[in-house]
Amino acid sequence: MSRTAAPEWTQIDLTSRRGSWGQRVTAGLLVASGVIGFALSFPALSQWWWELALLGFGCLLIVLLGTGLWINAGMSAGETVTLKESGxxxxxxxxxxxxxxxxxxxxxxxxxxxxxxxxxxxxxxxxxxxxxxxxxxxxxxxxxxxxxxxxxxxxxxxxxxxxxxxxxxxxxxxxx
Ligand SMILES: [Zn+2]
Incomplete structure (x- = not known):
């Protein structure tokens, strides 16, 4: 407990190139399904504002989820490359x-x-x-x-x- 000078060790999840590619495909599909789902259901629901609001919220959530996954995949792939070069x-x-x-x-x-x-x-x-x-x-x-x-x-x-x-x-x- 007396050792305070050294920073903590950071564990990096060594993703393979293929692994991060798969994550990006999943992320892309999520974003696409959110956008397309909203676009397709929009005309059918346009008379019910609360259905629209619900649908919009759901689709937005899916798009955000996909975007987060994409950023995460990029970050861990970047960290992996750095560690592979310097480690x-x-x-x-x-x-x-x-x-x-x-x-x-x-x-x-x-x-x-x-x-x-x-x-x-x-x-x-x-x-x-x-x-x-x-x-x-x-x-x-x-x-x-x-x-x-x-x-x-x-x-x-x-x-x-x-x-x-x-x-x-x-x-x-x-x-x-
Ligand atoms: Zn393990």
């Missing part, structure tokens, strides 16, 4: 793991971060990864004799667990 691959030891009651997030894994290079070791640092991915679940069950592959940027204090297919992806220069 280094490492294997973090799983110190302990707890099974959760959440179906999507099966385990909470406590990982031990590598010691800082400047020799400033006044207490090891730990991060928590909550996940339901099968390899993470296996690592959780094997704890404390297991490791997880991660990308880590010590300078920016960001890290992300490498899941499945994006482990084989080679870092590519950002194309914008």
């Amino acid at each position: 280094a691959r490492a294997e973090l030891p799983v110190v302990s793991a707890f099974e959760t009651t959440d179906e999507a997030v099966r385990y909470q894994l406590q990982l031990r971060l590598p010691e800082p290079a400047d020799g400033h070791v006044d207490g090891r640092e730990f991060v928590v990864h909550a996940c339901g991915y099968h390899r993470c679940v296996e690592a959780a069950r094997a704890a404390p004799d297991s490791v997880l592959p991660v990308l880590i940027d010590v300078r920016k204090r960001t890290w992300g667990v490498i899941h499945g297919s994006n482990a084989s992806e080679t870092p590519t220069p950002s194309s914008g």
